[in-house]
Amino acid sequence: MGGFLKSSVARKFAMALSGLFLVLFLAQHFTINLTSVISPDVFNEISHFMGTNFLVQALLQPILIFGVCFHFIMGFVLEIRNRRSRSINYVRFNGSANSSWMSRNMIYSGLVILAFLGLHFYDFWFPEIVHKYIQSHPEDATRYYGELVAKFESPVRTGLYVLSFIFLMLHLIHGFSSSFQSVGFNNKYSKGLRGFTVAFAIVIPLGFIFIALFHYINNVQ
Amino acid sequence: MRINKSLNLQIENMKLTLKIWRQENAKAKGKMVDYIIDGIDGDMSFLEMLDVLNEDLVNKGEQPVEFDHDCREGICGACSLQINGEPHGPDKLITTCQLHMRTFKDGDTIVIEPFRATAFPVIKDLIVDRTSFDRIQQAYGYVSVNTSGNTIDANSIPIKKENADDSFNAATCIGCGACVAACKNASAMLFTSAKVSQFALLPQGEVEADRRVLAMVEQMDKEGFGNCTNTGACEIECPKGISLENIARMNREYLKASVK
Numbered sequence: 109m110g111g112f113l114k115s116s117v118a119r120k121f122a123m124a125l126s127g128l129f130l131v132l133f134l135a136q137h138f139t140i141n142l143t144s145v146i147s148p149d150v151f152n153e154i155s156h157f158m159g160t161n162f163l164v165q166a167l168l169q170p171i172l173i174f175g176v177c178f179h180f181i182m183g184f185v186l187e188i189r190n191r192r193s194r195s196i197n198y199v200r201f202n203g204s205a206n207s208s209w210m211s212r213n214m215i216y217s218g219l220v221i222l223a224f225l226g227l228h229f230y231d232f233w234f235p236e237i238v239h240k241y242i243q244s245h246p247e248d249a250t251r252y253y254g255e256l257v258a259k260f261e262s263p264v265r266t267g268l269y270v271l272s273f274i275f276l277m278l279h280l281i282h283g284f285s286s287s288f289q290s291v292g293f294n295n296k297y298s299k300g301l302r303g304f305t306v307a308f309a310i311v312i313p314l315g316f317i318f319i320a321l322f323h324y325i326n327n328v329q
Numbered sequence: 330m331r332i333n334k335s336l337n338l339q340i341e342n343m344k345l346t347l348k349i350w351r352q353e354n355a356k357a358k359g360k361m362v363d364y365i366i367d368g369i370d371g372d373m374s375f376l377e378m379l380d381v382l383n384e385d386l387v388n389k390g391e392q393p394v395e396f397d398h399d400c401r402e403g404i405c406g407a408c409s410l411q412i413n414g415e416p417h418g419p420d421k422l423i424t425t426c427q428l429h430m431r432t433f434k435d436g437d438t439i440v441i442e443p444f445r446a447t448a449f450p451v452i453k454d455l456i457v458d459r460t461s462f463d464r465i466q467q468a469y470g471y472v473s474v475n476t477s478g479n480t481i482d483a484n485s486i487p488i489k490k491e492n493a494d495d496s497f498n499a500a501t502c503i504g505c506g507a508c509v510a511a512c513k514n515a516s517a518m519l520f521t522s523a524k525v526s527q528f529a530l531l532p533q534g535e536v537e538a539d540r541r542v543l544a545m546v547e548q549m550d551k552e553g554f555g556n557c558t559n560t561g562a563c564e565i566e567c568p569k570g571i572s573l574e575n576i577a578r579m580n581r582e583y584l585k586a587s588v589k
């Protein structure tokens with residue numbers, strides 16, 4: 109793979125595929141989270157399944173972690189290489205005349221998302237590992253909803269989540285449709301597809317924001 | 330005094346401030362130098378305006394500003410200036426030589442820089458070395474046909490109209506380098522993909538399509554151009570309107586050739 113990834117086109121392809129994979133994951137994560145607003149029982153049930161199913165834990169979770177790491181590392185590699193491709197910068201560069209802010213600042217929206225993932229792991233993933241494997245608590249299929257809701261008591265955390273989802277939106281508005289171009293898909297369906305990707309990029313993060321605010325407001329009341 | 334009626338702006342006898350990149354040679358450290366220029370007419374081309382400036386400089390015994398140009402009608406791709414942060418200036422679908430001074434107004438400050446990319450090193454002032462493009466072409470930007478006495482009439486092979494059109498459009502690339510200059514990553518994908526597409530779309534070029542795309546992309550990477558992140562700036566700034574579809578096609582061709 110190292111050899112294949114030496115080419116700029118292949119790197120672009122790999123970046124797109126890992127991005128598309130993460131978009132799929134995001135859709136799945138969103139669907140599960142949404143159940144927390146509708147029914148705590150359903151949320152608990154699905155969370156318990158995800159947390160204890162062997163296939164999810166032993167196969168899908170490592171693939172996901174690999175996908176996330178790959179996308180970030182490749183993003184940094186590309187950024188460094190691209191900066192080197194213009195060793196002397198322009199005195200005046202009017203990027204907004206020909207491209208969107210989102211497309212020019214993927215590295216910054218990506219960095220915010222990376223920082224958010226750190227917080228998110230600290231909030232949910234690490235406590236989960238400690239709970240299951242270090243403290244070895246007995247299985248409790250009803251604990252997930254309470255744990256989730258407790259996290260959104262803090263206005264600071266809720267605010268940070270909301271802010272991160274806005275950057276996720278900016279990242280997706282460019283990234284989702286761009287990945288189709290990268291894998292070579294540009295034809296008469298592209299315009300429609302772009303509409304779908306932009307709608308997805310806006311609706312899903314807004315949905316996440318709604319869920320975070322929903323639990324925060326419920327806590328306050 | 331003549332006035333641009335729609336904008337109500339003075340477009341005759343304009344006085345402008347030019348901020349121009351001056352660099353003695355490839356090794357020297359360059360810097361921006363300010364020049365005030367007077368009496369510019371809106372009907373002048375941008376390069377004619379620079380001619381006026383150079384005449385002034387020569388008369389004063391100073392070194393003229395060096396810039397690339399040849400046809401001065403948008404055909405050769407020689408002219409290559411970054412004007413107010415955009416390659417070929419603010420207008421679309423034109424080269425620098427086709428840019429008119431009526432695009433600007435009296436009192437404007439215009440920043441003029443060379444196309445910036447590590448693969449386009451400055452030779453002097455505003456002239457950059459674009460032989461990296463030539464080397465990409467030489468890597469496989471051609472079809473191998475024996476033309477010694479047995480050439481076949483091109484029209485004897487039927488070609489789908491859409492393919493012929495797309496190939497022709499790709500072939501209108503004049504190799505100016507504005508795509509690289511506009512791209513925040515200094516990527517040469519639009520240029521390379523236009524050259525790849527123009528052949529890949531035709532039966533004559535299809536035979537060598539795999540080898541061609543691999544060789545041209547390899548050379549493009551070797552030259553130190555950046556990685557495309559699909560900002561689309563190249564397509565907007567390209568004086569010939571070369572479409573991003575060509576880049577998607579090149580990606581497809583490349584992947585197809587890689588897995589074979």
Ligand code: SF4
Pocket residue numbers: 501502503504505506507508509519520523563566567568569570571
């Ligand atoms: S693709 Fe357009 S901008 Fe790039 S070199 Fe060709 S004509 Fe110039």
Ligand code: FES
Pocket residue numbers: 397398399400401402403404405406407408424425426427
């Ligand atoms: S001088 Fe030939 S295209 Fe401008």
